[in-house]
Amino acid sequence: MVRKNRGYITLFLLPTVALFIIVYAVSLVILFGTSFTEWSAGRSPVFTGLANYIKLFTDDADFRQSALNTGIWVVLQSTVHVAIGTLFAVILSMKEFYWKFARTVYMFPNIISGAAVGMLFLCMLNPEFGAVNSIVRLFGNADYSQNWFMDYATAFLSVTMTWLPYAAVVTILILAEIAAIPESLFESARIDGASNFKINLYIIIPMLRNIIGTCVILSGTSMLQKMDIILMTTGGGPGNQTMNLPIYIYKTALMDNNFGYSNSVGVFLIGFGLIFVLLCRNLFRIGSSQN
Amino acid sequence: MLKKSLGVLKYGFVILIVLLSLGPFLWVLLASFKTNAEILSNSLGWPSSFRFSNYTKAFQIAPISRFYINSVIVGIFGTLLNLLLLGMAAYVLARFQFRGKKLLMGAFSLSLLIPGAAMLQPLYLTVNALGLYDKLIGLIIVYTGFGLPVSLYILSSYFLTIPKEMEESAYLDGASFIQTFFRIILPISKPGFGTAGVMQFLLCWNEFQFAIILTTGNQSRTLPLALYYFKSQFASDYGVMFAATMVVIIPSIVVYILLQEQVVSGLAAGAVKG
Numbered sequence: 001m002v003r004k005n006r007g008y009i010t011l012f013l014l015p016t017v018a019l020f021i022i023v024y025a026v027s028l029v030i031l032f033g034t035s036f037t038e039w040s041a042g043r044s045p046v047f048t049g050l051a052n053y054i055k056l057f058t059d060d061a062d063f064r065q066s067a068l069n070t071g072i073w074v075v076l077q078s079t080v081h082v083a084i085g086t087l088f089a090v091i092l093s094m095k096e097f098y099w100k101f102a103r104t105v106y107m108f109p110n111i112i113s114g115a116a117v118g119m120l121f122l123c124m125l126n127p128e129f130g131a132v133n134s135i136v137r138l139f140g141n142a143d144y145s146q147n148w149f150m151d152y153a154t155a156f157l158s159v160t161m162t163w164l165p166y167a168a169v170v171t172i173l174i175l176a177e178i179a180a181i182p183e184s185l186f187e188s189a190r191i192d193g194a195s196n197f198k199i200n201l202y203i204i205i206p207m208l209r210n211i212i213g214t215c216v217i218l219s220g221t222s223m224l225q226k227m228d229i230i231l232m233t234t235g236g237g238p239g240n241q242t243m244n245l246p247i248y249i250y251k252t253a254l255m256d257n258n259f260g261y262s263n264s265v266g267v268f269l270i271g272f273g274l275i276f277v278l279l280c281r282n283l284f285r286i287g288s289s290q291n
Numbered sequence: 292m293l294k295k296s297l298g299v300l301k302y303g304f305v306i307l308i309v310l311l312s313l314g315p316f317l318w319v320l321l322a323s324f325k326t327n328a329e330i331l332s333n334s335l336g337w338p339s340s341f342r343f344s345n346y347t348k349a350f351q352i353a354p355i356s357r358f359y360i361n362s363v364i365v366g367i368f369g370t371l372l373n374l375l376l377l378g379m380a381a382y383v384l385a386r387f388q389f390r391g392k393k394l395l396m397g398a399f400s401l402s403l404l405i406p407g408a409a410m411l412q413p414l415y416l417t418v419n420a421l422g423l424y425d426k427l428i429g430l431i432i433v434y435t436g437f438g439l440p441v442s443l444y445i446l447s448s449y450f451l452t453i454p455k456e457m458e459e460s461a462y463l464d465g466a467s468f469i470q471t472f473f474r475i476i477l478p479i480s481k482p483g484f485g486t487a488g489v490m491q492f493l494l495c496w497n498e499f500q501f502a503i504i505l506t507t508g509n510q511s512r513t514l515p516l517a518l519y520y521f522k523s524q525f526a527s528d529y530g531v532m533f534a535a536t537m538v539v540i541i542p543s544i545v546v547y548i549l550l551q552e553q554v555v556s557g558l559a560a561g562a563v564k565g
Contacts, residue, residue, distance in 0.1 A: 015380070017395070022432070023437070113496065120319055120536065123322070124318065135335070173559070231503075232518065250500070254504055
């Protein structure tokens with residue numbers, strides 16, 4: 001059967017292999033190759049060895065800030081964000097009357113365009129007509145009516161708040177895992193006199209190790225992509241307060257026209273992601289058998 | 292006592308989450324029916340009447356309808372192409388043993404580990420070299436590729452649930468490989484294709500960072516860019532800005548609400564098995 005089908009197997013795989021080569025493989029080769037060159041549009045790349053990387057690590061405050069911000073956001077996303085999502089899943093798994101409604105609504109910010117989320121928050125936090133400042137004024141304390149996204153003190157936190165609470169994907173994945181825990185386990189715990197709180201703490205949470213690990217990886221790595229909301233709200237500013245690595249790559253490549261240098265930042269970003277994924281896999285012993 | 296305060300904490304948390312998720316959306320929706328004066332004077336209140344003039348005005352700003360059509364085209368073709376190609380690949384990978392299979396699977400799962408942002412400049416170069424810069428087809432191909440890991444994962448885990456006997460009896464009846472795939476496998480895999488399709492459509496509809504570097508001018512830009520580019524143009528006309536934001540958001544929400552059981556169960560099935 002295999003021999004007879006060999007032609008079809010190739011035929012069915014070929015388009016996807018071509019797609020992979022065009023989108024991923026060629027990009028990776030260009031990325032690594034040109035990260036050791038000085039290169040701008042319309043010129044040929046000139047090999048400069050490690051010059052880009054040396055500059056990156058020793059003499060580039062914007063890069064340092066971007067990497068630091070990215071790091072902080074990855075950590076927040078893989079801890080606070082996952083914790084919110086997990087907690088919400090545990091609550092929804094009790095299937096009280098509102099659970100389907102709450103699950104649906106929670107998903108909204110996760111499925112709409114990041115540019116639109118940025119726009120929503122830009123409006124919500126607008127100093128003139130935004131809902132947040134209007135509510136602040138209701139309580140008579142006009143001093144807090146400020147431009148949250150443009151203020152040095154609040155910009156970073158404001159941008160962080162536009163995604164930190166929205167962990168609906170985490171919630172859905174964990175809800176599914178909870179649903180897969182055999183009912184008999186809960187029953188015997190209840191017979192032994194365990195309260196709901198104790199069941200959550202000692203039975204459900206430990207059984208979720210694998211899936212929580214997966215969520216930590218998914219959530220953390222999603223922060224290596226974040227660009228639309230930041231461009232929409234602060235553009236990386238004020239100064240470089242809310243710059244992250246994707247915005248920095250975008251700026252160096254397409255605004256400063258500095259391709260080689262931008263690609264060395266790209267290599268750094270991939271390395272950063274790989275180390276993060278490997279760390280998480282070890283930490284959560286993902287792949288090793290459960291219990 | 293402890294039980295009671297835990298209960299209060301629980302409901303407080305649920306209400307906070309629901310308000311955070313729904314609040315900004317509802318507030319902008321309400322504001323999209325207000326006049327400029329109402330927005331400034333009555334930021335938290337109800338609009339005096341539900342007028343649609345902001346929406347008609349948003350569409351009169353010519354490029355928005357162009358952007359809209361572009362988004363629909365990219366969304367539909369980016370999804371169909373992705374489902375067709377990845378469906379074929381996932382089927383073969385889920386069903387057959389052949390040399391190089393491990394290598395191929397390894398390469399494909401590599402794509403999950405590469406942040407798109409790292410590929411901004413290289414992909415710009417590739418698309419340019421293929422003569423697809425500032426063309427919808429360029430975006431369609433790139434998005435079809437970006438959906439590779441997710442679609443492959445969802446579809447191949449779905450194919451693994453189909454009993455092999457289905458195909459064996461088709462073969463005995465004289466169906467060819469291609470007939471078996473298109474006539475037997477495709478129809479019974481509708482739920483799998485549904486989940487992968489919604490994820491892929493939302494990816495195409497919402498994507499921003501590659502749309503911004505692979506297009507220029509207004510000819511082939513998509514909706515999320517409309518918001519970015521007209522942020523400053525709308526600056527004096529808040530009502531229209533709100534209406535434009537809603538125009539981008541509503542299709543995503545409608546697609547999700549219509550197909551949410553499908554999406555949730557598809558994601559969940561993958562997670563539990565994985």
